[in-house]
Amino acid sequence: MSPTLFAAVDLGASSGRVVAGRVGPDTVELTEAHRFVNEPVRLAGTLHWNIAGLYTEILRGLRFLGRDHGTPVSVGVDSWAVDYGLLDADGALLSAPVHYRDGRTDGVAETINGQLGADALYQRTGLQILPFNTIYQLVAARDTAAYRTADRLLLVPDLIGYWLTGAIGAEVTNASTTQLLDVHDRTWDVDLASSLGLRPELLPSLRQPGDLLGRFRADVAAEVGFDAPVVAVASHDTASAVIGVPAVGDRFAYISCGTWGLAGLELDRPVLSEASREANFTNEAGIDGTVRYLRNVMGLWLLQESVRWWEREGRPADLPTLLADAAGVPAGRTVIEVDDARFLPPGDMPSRIAAYARETGQPVPSAPDEIVRCILDSLALAFRRTIREAMALADHAVDVVHAVGGGARNALLCQLTADATGLPVVAGPVEATALGNLLVQARAAGLVADLADARRLLAATQATVCYEPRPGIDWDSLASRLASTAAKV
Numbered sequence: 091m092s093p094t095l096f097a098a099v100d101l102g103a104s105s106g107r108v109v110a111g112r113v114g115p116d117t118v119e120l121t122e123a124h125r126f127v128n129e130p131v132r133l134a135g136t137l138h139w140n141i142a143g144l145y146t147e148i149l150r151g152l153r154f155l156g157r158d159h160g161t162p163v164s165v166g167v168d169s170w171a172v173d174y175g176l177l178d179a180d181g182a183l184l185s186a187p188v189h190y191r192d193g194r195t196d197g198v199a200e201t202i203n204g205q206l207g208a209d210a211l212y213q214r215t216g217l218q219i220l221p222f223n224t225i226y227q228l229v230a231a232r233d234t235a236a237y238r239t240a241d242r243l244l245l246v247p248d249l250i251g252y253w254l255t256g257a258i259g260a261e262v263t264n265a266s267t268t269q270l271l272d273v274h275d276r277t278w279d280v281d282l283a284s285s286l287g288l289r290p291e292l293l294p295s296l297r298q299p300g301d302l303l304g305r306f307r308a309d310v311a312a313e314v315g316f317d318a319p320v321v322a323v324a325s326h327d328t329a330s331a332v333i334g335v336p337a338v339g340d341r342f343a344y345i346s347c348g349t350w351g352l353a354g355l356e357l358d359r360p361v362l363s364e365a366s367r368e369a370n371f372t373n374e375a376g377i378d379g380t381v382r383y384l385r386n387v388m389g390l391w392l393l394q395e396s397v398r399w400w401e402r403e404g405r406p407a408d409l410p411t412l413l414a415d416a417a418g419v420p421a422g423r424t425v426i427e428v429d430d431a432r433f434l435p436p437g438d439m440p441s442r443i444a445a446y447a448r449e450t451g452q453p454v455p456s457a458p459d460e461i462v463r464c465i466l467d468s469l470a471l472a473f474r475r476t477i478r479e480a481m482a483l484a485d486h487a488v489d490v491v492h493a494v495g496g497g498a499r500n501a502l503l504c505q506l507t508a509d510a511t512g513l514p515v516v517a518g519p520v521e522a523t524a525l526g527n528l529l530v531q532a533r534a535a536g537l538v539a540d541l542a543d544a545r546r547l548l549a550a551t552q553a554t555v556c557y558e559p560r561p562g563i564d565w566d567s568l569a570s571r572l573a574s575t576a577a578k579v
């Protein structure tokens with residue numbers, strides 16, 4: 091039997107892609123039909139996603155896929171979390187979704203948590219406190235004309251699904267990132283929304299990975315040159331990435347490493363202890379009732395934004411060269427708290443890193459290779475801390491760390507993470523998110539039995555590189571230096 095063709099639309103914060111996936115009893119082959127950058131735009135002072143531009147690229151990618159690979163059995167859409175579009179009563183988009191790095195939510199989380207009680211909120215939603223969680227974005231937007239006149243709220247992958255099929259709904263893994271979903275029964279916490287003066291009627295009915303949205307609208311089928319059904323996948327890209335981890339058994343940790351570094355565990359129930367809340371771990375919904383017990387680490391955003399800044403200044407910023415040079419910089423020369431709030435907004439990242447070093451009395455990195463080394467040493471330290479804390483808080487043993495996503499290509503980061511954690515790091519697949527998207531569709535088509543079966547297929551078909559921990563760097567003392575810096579900033 092020849093492998094079956096599926097189409098995955100995977101929207102990341104820095105780039106998007108349309109991927110043709112062929113799945114058979116012992117094959118999973120990916121071919122990129124189209125890749126495009128995801129460049130946000132500031133409109134009248136507010137940072138937005140160029141969602142119409144992204145949708146245009148998606149249609150272009152589907153057209154290329156149909157032309158070069160044929161008609162897929164189904165299409166699945168995933169994207170970054172928390173952000174949404176508002177529709178009016180006619181189904182028209184009221185304004186381009188606001189980017190989670192926009193400053194409109196500054197201070198909102200503190201106010202709301204003070205009002206509701208951080209622990210009470212955690213017991214209801216199980217979510218880490220990040221300033222851009224959808225709940226805080228809605229509180230920041232509740233007095234806007236768009237919010238007041240809106241008829242429906244659609245998270246980004248659901249908005250794309252709506253434009254492709256006309257179907258309205260909210261897929262549960264991404265809905266769990268709103269901090270408006272009950273962590274126990276995975277239904278909308280309507281009382282919580284009402285208690286904040288939010289409009290629960292905006293929240294669409296929930297759907298599960300594998301559910302059918304519907305077939306392409308006629309105009310979409312005409313535009314892309316074929317008709318196909320759209321199937322809900324684990325539409326939070328991180329949820330799809332975790333499905334795409336080629337793990338065997340459950341004694342593993344993962345790092346979905348891209349713009350963000352999502353480091354954590356897959357559990358069968360949430361951890362809602364006071365210690366877990368204080369450590370700011372999240373319990374995002376995974377597939378089949380699993381829990382993605384993780385914490386957001388600032389991730390390769392630090393590197394992406396530094397490169398963007400150097401390019402803006404007309405300085406050479408070729409990543410492979412930067413990484414090769416950074417390997418020659420002494421380890422642990424300067425370490426930063428990567429999750430310091432100053433590193434969240436776009437801007438002059440190299441200067442912010444230098445300022446942090448200055449404030450903490452460390453050697454101040456100025457040359458690009460020193461900045462890059464500082465970023466990678468500090469990310470490895472953050473992954474070490476996060477994985478060790480997750481293991482302790484969830485009382486969960488780990489023998490291996492799976493690093494997936496674009497960061498799996500970064501050999502220096504993977505090796506430093508192995509050294510810092512003292513655990514082997516299995517790097518790959520890079521396209522774990524697209525693979526997780528495709529395998530949920532393959533299961534809906536009856537080609538894959540369950541999550542374990544999907545991972546067996548991945549382990550048998552996808553290339554990985556294993557980095558064994560090496561001695562030599564005193565990560566304990568780097569960790570305590572980092573801890574002491576926090577007191578100085």
Ligand SMILES: C[C@H](O)[C@H](O)[C@@H](O)C(=O)CO
Pocket residue numbers: 102103169170171172190326327328350352386
């Ligand atoms: C806000 C981030 O998008 C989110 O926390 C993260 O999980 C993600 O979606 C990474 O793409």
